[in-house]
Amino acid sequence: MRDPSKIEAGPLAPQAETPARDVEPDLDLAVMLRLPGVNGSRESPVLRRLLCLFVSETARNIKGLHCGAEAGDRPAVQALAHKMKSASMAIGASRLAARARSLEACMKGGARPRPADVKAVAVAWHDCGKALVSEGLLSVDGWSGVEGPMER
Amino acid sequence: MTASLDAHILVVDDDPLTRMMAVEALREGGFTTVEAENGAQALAVFDVEHPDLVLLDVMMPGLSGFDVCARLRGSPAGKLVPIIMMTGLDDSESVEEAFHVGATDFISKPVNWTLLRFRIRYVLRSAQVLKELVRNQESLSSAQRIARLGSWEWLVPTDTVQRSPQYYRLFGLPAEGFGDGMLAVLDHLYGPDRALLAAALEGARKGAGYQLTYRIVWPDGSVRTLLETVERADDLPDPQALVMEGSAQDITEQVETQRRIRQLAYFDPLTGLPNREFFRESLLAATARALRSKTRCAVMVVDIDRFARINDSLGPERGDQVLQVIGQRLRETMGDRMPAEPAGGGALPRLKVARLAADEFGILIGEAGSVDDMLAIAHALLQVVRGPIRVPGQEITLAARVGVAILPDHASDADALLKAAETALNRAKRVTRDEVALFSEEMKVAAFRRFTLEGELRRAIGEEELQVLYQPIVDVERGCIVKAEALVRWPHMASGPVPPPEFISLAEETGMIVPLTRTVIERVCHDIATLGPALPQDFRIGINLSGVNFMDPQFMPTVCAVLAGAAVEPARIEFELTETVLMRDLDYATNILARLRQMGIRVAVDDFGTGYSSLAYLRRLAVDTLKIDRSFVGELNNAQGVAIVKAIIGLAHSLGLEVVAEGVETTAQLDILRAQGCRLIQGYLFAKPMGCRALVHALAGARLMPVGS
Numbered sequence: 102m103r104d105p106s107k108i109e110a111g112p113l114a115p116q117a118e119t120p121a122r123d124v125e126p127d128l129d130l131a132v133m134l135r136l137p138g139v140n141g142s143r144e145s146p147v148l149r150r151l152l153c154l155f156v157s158e159t160a161r162n163i164k165g166l167h168c169g170a171e172a173g174d175r176p177a178v179q180a181l182a183h184k185m186k187s188a189s190m191a192i193g194a195s196r197l198a199a200r201a202r203s204l205e206a207c208m209k210g211g212a213r214p215r216p217a218d219v220k221a222v223a224v225a226w227h228d229c230g231k232a233l234v235s236e237g238l239l240s241v242d243g244w245s246g247v248e249g250p251m252e253r
Numbered sequence: 254m255t256a257s258l259d260a261h262i263l264v265v266d267d268d269p270l271t272r273m274m275a276v277e278a279l280r281e282g283g284f285t286t287v288e289a290e291n292g293a294q295a296l297a298v299f300d301v302e303h304p305d306l307v308l309l310d311v312m313m314p315g316l317s318g319f320d321v322c323a324r325l326r327g328s329p330a331g332k333l334v335p336i337i338m339m340t341g342l343d344d345s346e347s348v349e350e351a352f353h354v355g356a357t358d359f360i361s362k363p364v365n366w367t368l369l370r371f372r373i374r375y376v377l378r379s380a381q382v383l384k385e386l387v388r389n390q391e392s393l394s395s396a397q398r399i400a401r402l403g404s405w406e407w408l409v410p411t412d413t414v415q416r417s418p419q420y421y422r423l424f425g426l427p428a429e430g431f432g433d434g435m436l437a438v439l440d441h442l443y444g445p446d447r448a449l450l451a452a453a454l455e456g457a458r459k460g461a462g463y464q465l466t467y468r469i470v471w472p473d474g475s476v477r478t479l480l481e482t483v484e485r486a487d488d489l490p491d492p493q494a495l496v497m498e499g500s501a502q503d504i505t506e507q508v509e510t511q512r513r514i515r516q517l518a519y520f521d522p523l524t525g526l527p528n529r530e531f532f533r534e535s536l537l538a539a540t541a542r543a544l545r546s547k548t549r550c551a552v553m554v555v556d557i558d559r560f561a562r563i564n565d566s567l568g569p570e571r572g573d574q575v576l577q578v579i580g581q582r583l584r585e586t587m588g589d590r591m592p593a594e595p596a597g598g599g600a601l602p603r604l605k606v607a608r609l610a611a612d613e614f615g616i617l618i619g620e621a622g623s624v625d626d627m628l629a630i631a632h633a634l635l636q637v638v639r640g641p642i643r644v645p646g647q648e649i650t651l652a653a654r655v656g657v658a659i660l661p662d663h664a665s666d667a668d669a670l671l672k673a674a675e676t677a678l679n680r681a682k683r684v685t686r687d688e689v690a691l692f693s694e695e696m697k698v699a700a701f702r703r704f705t706l707e708g709e710l711r712r713a714i715g716e717e718e719l720q721v722l723y724q725p726i727v728d729v730e731r732g733c734i735v736k737a738e739a740l741v742r743w744p745h746m747a748s749g750p751v752p753p754p755e756f757i758s759l760a761e762e763t764g765m766i767v768p769l770t771r772t773v774i775e776r777v778c779h780d781i782a783t784l785g786p787a788l789p790q791d792f793r794i795g796i797n798l799s800g801v802n803f804m805d806p807q808f809m810p811t812v813c814a815v816l817a818g819a820a821v822e823p824a825r826i827e828f829e830l831t832e833t834v835l836m837r838d839l840d841y842a843t844n845i846l847a848r849l850r851q852m853g854i855r856v857a858v859d860d861f862g863t864g865y866s867s868l869a870y871l872r873r874l875a876v877d878t879l880k881i882d883r884s885f886v887g888e889l890n891n892a893q894g895v896a897i898v899k900a901i902i903g904l905a906h907s908l909g910l911e912v913v914a915e916g917v918e919t920t921a922q923l924d925i926l927r928a929q930g931c932r933l934i935q936g937y938l939f940a941k942p943m944g945c946r947a948l949v950h951a952l953a954g955a956r957l958m959p960v961g962s
Contacts, residue, residue, distance in 0.1 A: 137278035137366045147277055154270050183312055187341075188270040191363040 292316025883916025
């Protein structure tokens with residue numbers, strides 16, 4: 102009998118507003134469910150704790166990116182992008198990871214950070230959040246608690 | 254993979270999410286964890302927790318993962334701990350840098366947690382092996398240090414040498430001060446041993462092993478001895494890959510101990526000359542050589558005449574100095590010199606002069622010439638001994654005798670040769686008084702007779718074959734016998750009487766004088782007890798004691814036991830001792846004589862005038878009688894002889910001592926002695942030694958007159 106909490110590995114439905122080059126999924130559930138201690142269960146307390154930490158950390162990092170971009174602080178932006186890239190990739194937020202990697206590469210290339218550069222990362226984060234909510238892995242309240250500042 | 258089961262892992266990452274995932278993954282793998290969110294914290298936690306492994310992120314604010322890794326490797330605790338660095342997937346630069354700073358392994362992000370768990374277990378196992386290897390190396394190094402053992406490996410084709418730290422320590426040098434290449438060792442070698450090692454290394458270059466003892470010189474100039482064993486490290490026939498390995502051990506102390514043992518075993522500590530054992534072994538070798546090559550070999554035994562006098566009169570310290578001087582002179586005369594020793598000590602050197610006994614030196618001449626040549630050498634040695642010797646305060650002149658024997662003329666083996674030389678010497682000392690005595694067949698016969706006599710005497714003492722005779726001592730004023738001297742005789746049932754000087758000197762040499770004297774005392778006591786009232790009041794019997802008797806610790810107990818056993822009054826006994834015996838240990842003599850006097854036993858000084866005739870000792874010792882030696886009595890036909898006897902009698906009278914003249918044979922002698930106030934006379938003029946019964950008759954007889962008057 103199939104356990105409804107377990108989902109086969111594979112990308113979720115691509116986002117409508119995703120540009121054509123965005124081949125990465127917002128959320129790779131297969132990666133997420135293979136995380137240590139999760140054992141393929143959506144209900145896993147470890148997964149809940151991981152997601153909770155992921156959301157709060159990423160929201161704070163996005164804020165940091167905005168501040169860094171406004172201040173033109175390239176090393177800060179690069180470091181944050183690197184950190185987000187690793188964490189996102191590890192948890193299965195593939196597109197967010199890809200955007201963070203692009204930003205990091207851009208910063209490595211010596212470009213001065215601009216608010217527009219951060220925007221793509223923020224959009225990917227927004228989509229990731231929505232995917233988490235729609236998958237029932239995050240409550241709407243939990244999401245709006247971190248989304249607010251980004252809207253501003 | 255037991256090594257990984259309880260492993261404690263430090264997870265270092267600034268990203269809490271990665272840390273949480275890592276901790277969870279490791280917990281699932283059975284590990285315990287501790288976390289740090291930056292480099293500084295990681296170093297602090299490491300010091301407290303001592304983790305078995307560190308999982309370390311590269312990119313962190315503040316100290317990077319590379320910095321942390323480098324610092325851990327620089328600390329003693331972090332030197333060997335496995336460190337796995339988490340690098341970017343496409344970040345080959347980080348991978349390179351991680352290797353450079355000493356990371357054990359790396360894993361790319363995103364981390365495959367399953368793979369990580371396996372990798373950790375592999376890494377922990379390797380770390381365990383490495384740790385054991387290091388521990389083994391350390392214990393090997395300690396073992397080498399304790400055993401003062403160093404090792405090296407020589408790749409011959411490139412002359413590359415890998416030397417252990419302990420090897421350098423054997424040379425007292427730091428590694429950098431030693432020099433490169435195998436031959437660098439020769440620079441530190443003790444000169445005379447350099448060629449030896451160079452030759453051995455030349456052989457080793459071709460694959461030949463060796464074991465060699467050589468000496469090295471430390472930077473402070475001290476010389477130490479190493480024992481080196483070298484073998485081929487491989488069995489490959491390829492000379493291009495020849496590897497030799499060697500181990501060297503410092504055996505300086507062992508060599509020194511052996512040298513000291515040898516010195517103690519083979520050399521006389523006083524003179525530094527070889528001792529009797531050395532001489533015997535050298536003699537064995539020399540006689541074997543001579544017999545093989547049909548040549549001659551000679552032994553001379555040099556004896557210092559009356560050496561005991563030096564010790565007695567000047568003290569043993571001066572005596573020792575004199576022996577050292579004589580030893581040195583003999584060594585120089587014979588051209589003996591200690592050869593330089595090879596490393597590790599060598600065989601016994603060939604030396605000619607040895608100290609065989611207290612005042613006896615042995616000379617070994619390996620390739621002896623003619624008998625005349627040997628006698629000439631013996632006379633030369635005598636001259637050397639005779640040269641004046643200065644000791645603080647005075648100059649001493651000694652005389653000596655030399656016994657000479659030659660192989661094959663006088664003996665056919667080493668022991669017999671030495672014995673022959675000693676026999677010649679003893680004969681000269683006892684009988685002929687020659688200064689140089691060459692062994693002869695006659696001596697051999699005499700020596701054999703003496704040897705036979707020894708067994709006979711032992712038997713004679715046991716079987717009571719010895720007789721005790723009494724020679725009366727007459728008081729010429731009263732005309733009666735007042736004393737008698739007990740004299741031992743050996744009639745010898747089988748081969749006729751043995752002259753007393755012969756068997757008494759034999760008894761003294763062999764220690765048989767102790768039972769012999771006891772036998773005499775027992776017999777005298779028995780006779781006194783038997784005669785009982787037949788003996789006049791105050792009649793005493795004199796018994797001769799040798800030095801051996803006097804120094805025997807059992808002497809006093811024996812005397813007490815024998816007297817008590819026979820119920821004889823001690824006042825009946827007078828012991829006769831020579832001056833020389835009394836002078837040998839004046840304190841001892843004082844003590845014994847005082848005890849004898851306390852018991853009531855009197856003491857006479859025998860042969861007075863032939864020894865030291867020291868007035869000081871006469872005053873100090875409890876003696877009662879002086880006996881004028883027969884040699885002085887025999888000289889009474891001239892004025893000088895008369896003067897001497899007169900002096901002795903005067904001395905005795907003034908000290909309140911009795912005086913007895915021995916060996917009186919003529920009335921002329923008697924008249925002079927009487928005229929000088931000597932009234933106690935012993936000699937053939939009145940009576941020969943006689944048996945107990947005859948003595949009783951004599952005692953009971955009429956007034957005693959000189960024989961023939």
